[in-house]
Amino acid sequence: MGASATALSVSSYLGISNDVTNWIEVWLNGTRITQAGNWTITSPTGSLATIPRPITDAVLTFTATQTGTVQIVGARRPRRTSQFSENRGVAARDLNQVLSDITAQNRETWDKINDVTGRAIVAPPGETLAVLASAASRASSGACFDASGNLVSCVSIPSTTFTAGNGITITGTSPKTITSNIQGSGPITITGTNPLIVGCATCNISSRATALTLDLSAYSVMQTLGYATGGDGGGATFKKVAAGTPFTDQYIATGAIMAAGSGYANGTYFGVLFSGGTGTNAAATVTVAGGAVTTVTVTYPGSSYSVGDVLTIPSSLIGGSGSGFTWTVSAITSPTGSFIDSVGTRFQIVMPDIGIDARAFGVKFDWNSSGGDAAATDNFTTLTNVYLFAGASKGGSGIFATGGTTGGRVLLTNGTAMYCGSNGAKTLAQPYGVNVKGQGDNATALKPCNAWAASSNMYELCNSQSHQTCFNTMLEDMQIFVSPLQDTGTNANGFAVVYTNNCQQEGCGLRNVAIFTGACRIGYKLEIGYGGASYIPAARDVQIVGGQKASNCAGNTAAALSITNFGTTSIVLDGLTIGGLSAGFGGFRDSGLVVGSGFVEIRQYTAEQVVSPLIVNITGGLGAGMVTLKNFFGDPGCVWFATLASTNTPGNFSVEGPMAINSCTSGIVLDAQPGGTNMTSPQVLSKAFNP
Incomplete structure (x- = not known):
């Protein structure tokens, strides 16, 4: 019946005794309602038991008012509470009551299990069903039929409720077609009818x-997947920033003087920092x-x-007087890390704790010897972008010497990344405070293109135009690879593969790096030493x-490693190997390490296919520099391992054991200084030359 009620009349035969839970079942809106605390049965005639x-x-009376359909x-639970007496007749009423009770029980059973309209699961005639698994093993599982047609537990479900949802229909036999009201939430999309396709374009980018x-x-935050192919932002994390927020990895491309100002001191000023605008740390060379x-x-x-940023320069940085100068940013670079999505949302790339993978900025390590430069990606822009991003100030003053933080680490994967730009018109520069780390000097390589101009350095540690000290700029665990015969027949005019004029202190320089110089270029050049006396x-x-x-090389005797005009800086070279090309490839190299300034300590130095592994020519007295050589070995091609030029300051060079002449054909030290004495064989004791 459908009603809203508390008490209902029960006009049917009821059982014996007064245990009403064994008489009837009560269902409300399709759910069985247990007796305890929910309903009672009474009779106005008297006690149910008698x-x-x-x-x-x-x-039947509900404890609380109910609304809905009650069934x-x-x-009736089969049982007998009394028996007919022996040796006497049975009254028709008593017999009818017992038969009615039995008939009622049979009818109730038939209603539940008959094979047409009953409420039980039955198999067709002639089939049998296996016994269900235990309750513990089938708990919280869906019901399925196995290959024999028996009911078994199958897919685990999160609760005892397993529903399809309102309006969903399942039609067909093989396959089933599911239609209507199936929807995804958030980024999940569901399309099609048969089969259904579940998609999530933004879940796995x-x-x-x-x-x-x-x-x-x-x-607010999203991450791309790993690197199925090189480059293109794989594995990077991005955070949403407000509309109009400049990206950290967007840099000044061009600008123009809007007002020249007046009263400034004439001159050329290097490393001058701009002020104003939305950004930080832009610097320039300014001429007044x-x-x-x-x-x-x-x-x-x-x-x-x-x-549109309008920048100025404090007069204190350009002579101490004057005013009125402004310079306006007219263009900025396009980011290769951060991005704007299809509806204009801005996502800033994030610096991971371990450092930024260069591939997140689009660097591709796809150069190989079979395809050469023509088949490889030019990574000049993407390498520049990731270097500048790592070098961006992260708080405080951003100037290490006065506190604050700046810089970060760039990670290079295995393989070779080629870079070219405009054939060397601009050098690839590793900024202040940036550590660039590969996976080993045989695993990771950067390769300048074969078209690189002979009159340009290929890679710079720090900004050579700043004319200021540079700290914590380390290149490690990788190689820079120039094709073996590149620059043949040219005079590289003192230009190097790797160059610095201001690298200073611990954390600046090369560590576990191999440099392949090509034919006629300096491998590693240190000069000038802006920032004053220091240690590197x-x-x-x-x-x-x-x-x-x-x-x-057009008469060019380029050194493999050149230290010139580096001031009074203390320089350590520890674990140095220099090797020239063989005679079959136009070798041997004439000079290995050439020292023209600085206080240089050389330890563990091996030279092969180099005519003069070490040349020392420091003028200007002992205060201009000294060289100590310890643990050195000369292999094929060597004539004299160390050569002291005639203009070198006497007393500024010493050697320490162990020393091995190996294949040097003449000896260890050629002392061309006035009154100098050559060292033709190894010695146990240390020796200073012409003190």
Whole structure:
């Protein structure tokens, strides 16, 4: 019956005794309602246990008012509480009551299990069903039929409720077709009818290129997957930033003087920091003539600037007087890390704790010898972008010497990444505070293109145009690879594969690096030493390989490693190997390490196919520099291991054992200084030359 009620009449035969839970089942809206605390049965005739049977005036009363459909189903539990007496007749009424009781029980059973309209699961005639598994083993599982048609537990479900949902229909036989009201939530999409396709375009974003095409506005942070292919932002984390927020990895491209100002001191000023605008740390070389700023050359593009930013320069940085100068940013670079999604949401790439993988900025390690430069990606822009991103100030003043933090680590994977730019018109520079780390000097390589101009350095540690000290700029666990015969027949005019003029103190230099120089170029050059007297571990476990003889290089006797005009800095070279090309490739290299300044300590130095592994020519007295050589070995091609030029300051060079002449054909030290004495064989004791 459908009703809202508390008490209901029960006009049917009821059982014996007064255990009503063994008489009937009560269902409300399709759910069985247990008796305890929920309902009772009474009769106005009297006690259920003693009034005559059948009982026809029973009343079922709910404890609380109920609304809905109530079904009262007979559930008589078979049993006998008394028996007919022996040796006497049975009254018709008593017999009818017993038969009615039995008939009622049979009817109730038939209603439950008959094979047409019953409520039980039955198999067709002639089939049998296996016994169910135990309750413990089938708990919280779905029901399925196995290959024999028996009911078994199958897919685990999260609770005892397993529903399809309102409006869902399942039709067909093989396959089933599911239709209507199946919806995804958030980024999940469900399309089709048979089969259904569950999709999530923003759950597994394969690359930065894919992210550009999606609406990611609902997310505050997102991450791309790993690197199925090189480059393109794989494995990077991005955070949403407010509309109009400049990206950290966008840099000044161009700008112009809007007002030249007046009253400034004439001169050329290097490493001058701009002030103003939305960004930080942009620097330039500024020329003042006639009291006005006449040229501005940006030498470090800073980060986070916006088009239209109006920048100024404090007069204290350009002579101490003058005013009125302004310079306006007219263009910024396009980011290769951060991006804008399909609806304009801005996502800033994030620096991971362990460092930023260069592939997140699009660097591709796809150069190989079979395809050469033509088949490889030019990574000049992407390498520059990731270096500048790592160098962006992270708090405080951003200047190490006065506190604050700046810089970070760039990680290079295994393989070779080629870079070219405009054939060397601009050098690839590793900024202040940036550590670039590969996976080993035989695993990771950067390769300048074969078209690189002979009159340009290929790689710089620090900004050579700043004319200021540079700290914590380390290149490690990798190689820089120049094709063996590149620059043949040219005079590289003192230009190097790796160059620095201001690297200073611990954390600046090369560590576990191999440099392949090509034919006629300096491998590693240190000069000038802006920033004053200091200390630099310039090379630890460094190999410099390559180099032809001078006659094949337009008379250029380029050193593999050159230290010139580096001031009074203390320089350590620890674990140095220099090897020239063989005679069959135009070798041997004429000179290995040439020292023209600084206080240089050389330890564990091996030279092979180099005519003069060490040349010392420091003029200006003992205060201009000294050289100590310890643990050195000369292999084939060597004539004299160390050569002291005739103009070298006497007393500034000493050797310490162990020393091995090996294949040096003449001896250990050629002392061309006035009154000098050569060392032709190894000695046990240390020796200073012409003190």
